Amino acid sequence: MIKNFKKSSLNLTKEEYIKENSNYLRGTIVDDLKNETTNGFSGDNFSLIRFHGMYQQDDRDLRIERNQQKLEPRYAMMLRCRLPGGVISSKQWIKIDSFASKNTFYKTIRLTNRQTFQLHGILKKNLKSVHQILHKIGLDSLATANDVNRNVLCTSDPMQSEVHQECYEWAQKISNFLLPHTKAYAEIWLNQKKILSTDHEPILGKTYLPRKFKTTVVIPPHNDVDLYANDMNFIAIIENKKIIGFNVLIGGGLSITHGNKQTWPFLALELGYITLDKTLSVAKSIVTTQRDWGNRSNRKNAKTRYTIENMGLNLFKKEVEKRSNITFEPIRSYFFDTRGDKIGWKKDINGNWSLTIFVQNGRIYDNDNQLLKSGLLKIATVHKGNFRLTSNQNIIVSEILSENKNQIEKIALSYGLIKNTSKLRENSMACVSFPTCPLAMAEAERMLSNFITEVENIMLKYKMEKEIIILRVSGCPNGCGRSLLAEIGLIGKSIGRYNLYIGGNRIGNRIPKIYKENITEKEILVHLDFLIKNWSIYRKANEDFGDFVIRKKIVKEVINPIHDFWN
Structure with missing residues (x-):
């Protein structure tokens, strides 16, 4: 029987010690925020801020020049929002646009293929401001990076059908269910008082997961979320225009190391079918199995796909069944025949309209050919519906009333948001x-x-x-x-x-x-x-x-x- 890596005597990675001694992700982040002698975070905090949704970066175009000037690198943070299913209101977009314009080096918004947005170039002194702005408008960046379940993807545009709305709601449920329980995020960034009760992580554990973990909810036959690249996937099975259950696939991932044949990309494998009422229990069991059996001595061998290879799929499946007290049913029939986004106009289930706008590489900014950032901001000021970010780095202006369609279209055309582009x-x-x-x-x-x-x-x-x-x-x-x-x-x-x-x-x-x-x-x-x-x-x-x-x-x-x- 394969050893449980968490309980083995193997040497743990540095990251495992950082998590163990972090006091549930607090570290000394508060002290670092007070340190005005550097724009960066020191020691373990460099890693811990990722659990709060941020990466410390520097402008690599300026490294040599700043080194010659004997200056520290141009440190700034990238912040990634938690946005399960990718839905953001027009009012929220206006606030995000304003912060990006006033408080980041690059003044851009970057849509990611994790169906959310990230902001690059935030100075350390402005970090609390952005977290508090997010909180005020009902958003956060908790658990969008490092060794946790990250932003949950789902088949885009919940207004396409009632089933799409169900899919979106499940993405939200799974995201909320698997969030860290620590109050560190609220204490550090939102100035909430520390609660004296002991922290506890019933799903993720004190040292969280061995590596990052990615989840999708998808409606066949459209594989717009690239489900086969994700650790845990729920494929909707539909009867009478309702989701009745999910096929569960696990273990996808694409990261490798050049020349290291002990790393490989892998497609998600089928576990079986479950009814809707078992979804959260099975999600917890998959995550906790990876938590307890994942390799904590070698991060290059720590993702779910390697755990499955080390354990064997059958043993992994039995462990999930035992923890969730179920027996997987045979996989229900499904297939996929398309991928990507359909650019342009379409009607939704309520007779309203949506406009999917192609965004090259997901970068929201203005240039000589297209005023994308200004155009989306203009739309946001008049649009009463939502924006929906896709897993292909595009953006959908959704729930456009028929009487407002011409106005939105005129704005989009005048700012260059609607253009003829090749399928390539x-x-x-x-x-x-x-x-x-x-x-x-x-x-x-x-x-x-x-x-x-x-x-x-x-x-x-x-x-x-x-x-x-x-x-x-x-x-x-x-x-x-x-x-x-x-x-x-x-x-x-x-x-x-x-x-x-x-x-x-x-x-x-x-x-x-x-x-x-x-x-x-x-x-x-x-x-x-x-x-x-x-x-x-x-x-x-x-x-x-x-x-x-x-x-x-x-x-x-x-x-x-x-x-x-x-x-």
Whole structure:
């Protein structure tokens, strides 16, 4: 029997000691906030603030210059909001826009593929202000980073049907149910008095989870949340226009380490079917099984997919059944046939309208071609409904009354929010990477727009411009850009160089295979020209790019990632 890592005598990682001695995530954050000699956090607090939804970053474009001037790096924080299901009101958006404009270096809002937004470039002295603004408008950033269940995703746009509304409500329930119980967040950021009663974490435990944990709720046949990349997934089973239960899938994840064959991407596996009344109990049992059996001696081997590999799926399943006092029923029939967002107008269940706006890489800002930030703010001042953020870094203006549709459309057109874009561009994605991400090895967000233009030209040359290819770029191998669920995926290796992966599929349940290693953007385009040319000539009727390169054996299909990904 595999040892329970939590109870074993293996050496724990530094992060485990930090959590153990943090006094339920408080550390000495309060003291650091008073320290005006640095804009950064020191020691353990650098890690602990992540549990509160923030990362300490610095502007890497300025590192060398500031070092030469004998100045500390330009430290600032990135804050990620907790927004299960991605719904934010127009009034809330106005407050967030105002803070971003007045109190961040970059004055932008970044939509993430975790169906929420984050703000980059917040000075330490302004952190309490942003947390208190969030609290005042009914939001927070608790548990959007580090070793907890993070922002829960769901199939976008609850106003599309009653089932979509149910899906959204379950995302909220699961998010709230799995939140940390510690009062540290309220004490530190909201100035609430410390309660003398002892802290207790009945689900997450005193040392929380071994690694980050991601959850989705999804309605087939549309896989807009990339469920196969997540630790815990609830696939809605529908009868008579109501959700009657969920198929449960676990263990997805995409992060790897270059050259480390003990790391691999993995697609979520089926556990079984449950009725609705068992949902929270099963969620708790999956999380606590990962809590107690996950590897706390090696963070690269600590995610749920590795726990399943160490335990075996059957043992993991039995442990979940024992803890939740259920027996999984056989998986109910389901399938997926689409991914991504449908850009443009559509009607909702109440006869109102929604407008899905494409946001390149999720970055909300104004430039010479598009006044995206100003346009969304203008819409927010007149729109009575909500904004809905998608898992593909786009934004939906929803619940638009028919009598207000023309007004919203005029604003969107005048600010350049409605534009003709290629299917290739609409289905592209990039992580943030440089200049703010400390893990970045190569450009992602800042290179993708021009790179897509080059690929669009190739597509046009071979009369494939109306076709879709899922193309994604990640600045490092940690998986934030979900490149390892793309038909064409680039993963940064060093400045200007990437590993090129091909062979994923349209619906997101096949991992691509490495095609070329450590090559430049120019070299990548040469290879893509060759591949797209051959695709245009030799494809079968309506054959997708990823399916073509597998059928023609340009790369081998990754069937079992543990064995196939590296070999």
